[in-house]
Amino acid sequence: MERLAQLGRAGIASLQRLGRGHLLLLHMFSGITDLIRRPKLLIAQLYSVGVLSMLIITISGLFVGMVLGLQGFYILSQFGAEEALGVMVAASLVRELGPVVTALLFAGRAGSALTAEIGLMKATEQLSGLEMMAVDPIKRILTPRFIAGLLSMPLLAAIFSAIGVIGGHLVGVGLLGVDEGAYWSQMQAKIDLHEDIYNGVIKSIVFGFVCTWIALFQGHDCVPTSEGVSRATTRTVVHSALAILCLDFVLTALMFGE
Amino acid sequence: MSQQSDNSNEPLVKIRDLRFYRGERAIFDGIDIDIPRGSITAIMGPSGTGKTTLLKLIGGQLRPDAGTIHVDGQDVHKLNNKDLYKLRMRMGMLFQSGALLTDINVFENVAYPLREHTRLPESIIRKLVLIKLEAVGLRGARDLMPSELSGGMARRAALARAIVLDPKMIMYDEPFTGQDPISMGVLVQLIPRLNKASRLTSIVVSHDVQETTNIADMIYVISNGKVIAGGPSKQIANSTSFWVRQFMDGLPDGPVPFHFPAKPLEADILEKAAAHKTGATP
Ligand SMILES: Nc1ncnc2c1ncn2[C@@H]1O[C@H](COP(=O)(O)OP(=O)(O)OP(=O)(O)O)[C@@H](O)[C@H]1O
Ligand SMILES: [Mg+2]
Numbered sequence A: 001m002e003r004l005a006q007l008g009r010a011g012i013a014s015l016q017r018l019g020r021g022h023l024l025l026l027h028m029f030s031g032i033t034d035l036i037r038r039p040k041l042l043i044a045q046l047y048s049v050g051v052l053s054m055l056i057i058t059i060s061g062l063f064v065g066m067v068l069g070l071q072g073f074y075i076l077s078q079f080g081a082e083e084a085l086g087v088m089v090a091a092s093l094v095r096e097l098g099p100v101v102t103a104l105l106f107a108g109r110a111g112s113a114l115t116a117e118i119g120l121m122k123a124t125e126q127l128s129g130l131e132m133m134a135v136d137p138i139k140r141i142l143t144p145r146f147i148a149g150l151l152s153m154p155l156l157a158a159i160f161s162a163i164g165v166i167g168g169h170l171v172g173v174g175l176l177g178v179d180e181g182a183y184w185s186q187m188q189a190k191i192d193l194h195e196d197i198y199n200g201v202i203k204s205i206v207f208g209f210v211c212t213w214i215a216l217f218q219g220h221d222c223v224p225t226s227e228g229v230s231r232a233t234t235r236t237v238v239h240s241a242l243a244i245l246c247l248d249f250v251l252t253a254l255m256f257g258e
Numbered sequence B: 001m002s003q004q005s006d007n008s009n010e011p012l013v014k015i016r017d018l019r020f021y022r023g024e025r026a027i028f029d030g031i032d033i034d035i036p037r038g039s040i041t042a043i044m045g046p047s048g049t050g051k052t053t054l055l056k057l058i059g060g061q062l063r064p065d066a067g068t069i070h071v072d073g074q075d076v077h078k079l080n081n082k083d084l085y086k087l088r089m090r091m092g093m094l095f096q097s098g099a100l101l102t103d104i105n106v107f108e109n110v111a112y113p114l115r116e117h118t119r120l121p122e123s124i125i126r127k128l129v130l131i132k133l134e135a136v137g138l139r140g141a142r143d144l145m146p147s148e149l150s151g152g153m154a155r156r157a158a159l160a161r162a163i164v165l166d167p168k169m170i171m172y173d174e175p176f177t178g179q180d181p182i183s184m185g186v187l188v189q190l191i192p193r194l195n196k197a198s199r200l201t202s203i204v205v206s207h208d209v210q211e212t213t214n215i216a217d218m219i220y221v222i223s224n225g226k227v228i229a230g231g232p233s234k235q236i237a238n239s240t241s242f243w244v245r246q247f248m249d250g251l252p253d254g255p256v257p258f259h260f261p262a263k264p265l266e267a268d269i270l271e272k273a274a275a276h277k278t279g280a281t282p
Helices: A001-030 A033-036 A039-078 A082-123 A126-134 A138-173 A180-190 A193-221 A226-256 B049-058 B081-089 B106-117 B122-135 B151-163 B181-197 B209-215 B233-237 B242-249 B265-278
Strands: B013-022 B023-035 B040-044 B066-071 B089-093 B169-173 B201-205 B220-221 B226-233
Touching: A001 A138, A001 A180, A001 A193, A033 A039, A033 A138, A039 A082, A039 A138, A039 B066, A039 B220, A082 A126, A082 A180, A082 A193, A126 A138, A126 B089, A138 A180, A138 A193, A180 B181, A193 A226, A226 B181, B013 B049, B023 B049, B023 B066, B023 B220, B023 B226, B040 B049, B040 B181, B040 B209, B040 B226, B049 B066, B049 B169, B049 B201, B081 B089, B089 B151, B106 B151, B122 B151, B122 B201, B181 B201, B209 B233, B209 B242, B220 B233, B220 B242, B226 B233, B226 B242, B233 B242
Parallel strands: B040 B201, B040 B220, B089 B169, B169 B201
Antiparallel strands: B013 B023, B013 B066, B220 B226
């Protein structure tokens, strides 16, 4: 009986959290009109959310591309199909690894930072202070960060994929002696703008939306103490990672299903 | 400003039968408070009675479970978001923690409400900010970041920010805590001066009985969810009520509890010991 009551309470609490999350989302959207009038706020956030994530994205992209080059070459050469290395590297990056790994890195680098920042602002009463200054903290602080996350993710994923293709080229063509012309021309012929690139972009927009939303909600909803903030930061990374991987499966099934 | 504000006999803040619960615990159990216009009203009470909570209720950041709070004739908790924000523009609040924005320096913190709510040219903003900073003695600290301020300095900077829009009403949450005797003296003079100069209404939450009785026109003492005394400060200071005397004179024994509600100490200790003996978890 006790167990059942506990389960019920937990269920209600998570439903309430879900409700608060959606209300927060609506509230953030309502701040977009204000943001258009003050693009400076957005630019500052694009810098801290997007530009500052670029280093880790570039380096990871390079290494993931290089590993793909190695593994791909090993498998393809067994069938004598080394020329297809370019296609393999590019397709796996654009369709899957680009959006997914970028989103995972983004959750770790930018998402956790957003949660900690908002959570600390809450714990130190800065958000309350803004409210009492008649400034809506959600519109003023959260909306620019949300839009910045949404815009940054596809761009970061594109950078990741592009660098990854170069990484694959370095290993495949530079090290293992795949024909350079074949690497590029096969890629050009087989990668489809609609099928591959658009779908990859759609994925990363969805991931950007979800990751930033989770990060901001966790920060805004956290218990305003140092422990609360640290838990919220952990939750951001865990929930984002799970959401990314589940959504990736669903989106892939929908896009490449038939 | 609406026509209500001309109605100068009405108190600026009118609290009726306010009830507020944190879980099972009643923080306010039906209190009535009037804050007259143009006065300095002190709210006193032991730590943890809900003085900060009261200010947050007045500012509309928390919702009461029952009862009403009218500010300038408007029911704070019935206003829509837009009107609530409009009302808050006429309220200044000094937070207990200061609540300065940590990513901008002192000058920008004080300028923040001006930049958000007015379209004043930079030169005028600069002038206004420097005047307010001068008033709290921090003109020289304007380029420091909030993390480089001491607690007392942060609170004074926050005070400058709270008054920069020239509000109609200011709520001070513990303005004197952490101030040395000199800045304390300055603040004790500053609060009445601000009040007179612009016909402000001030609410001061404080433990510093001496300083507060000196500057306040009215005093309310809250304890255990009730107003245990309220009236002109002379009357309260000379009150013979046990409750009030205990608080004003700082006596540990009396009707006002020093302890957070709990069972008797002996019972608590014995229970732990018994639990240890039997090896059960308490
Ligand atoms: N977020 C919260 N959740 C649950 N209880 C709270 C919360 N904030 C405050 N309380 C409780 O409400 C009571 C009143 O808190 P409040 O901060 O208003 O006290 P205070 O009178 O301002 O005390 P002090 O003089 O120490 O600042 C406290 O006893 C505290 O236990
Ligand atoms: Mg307090």
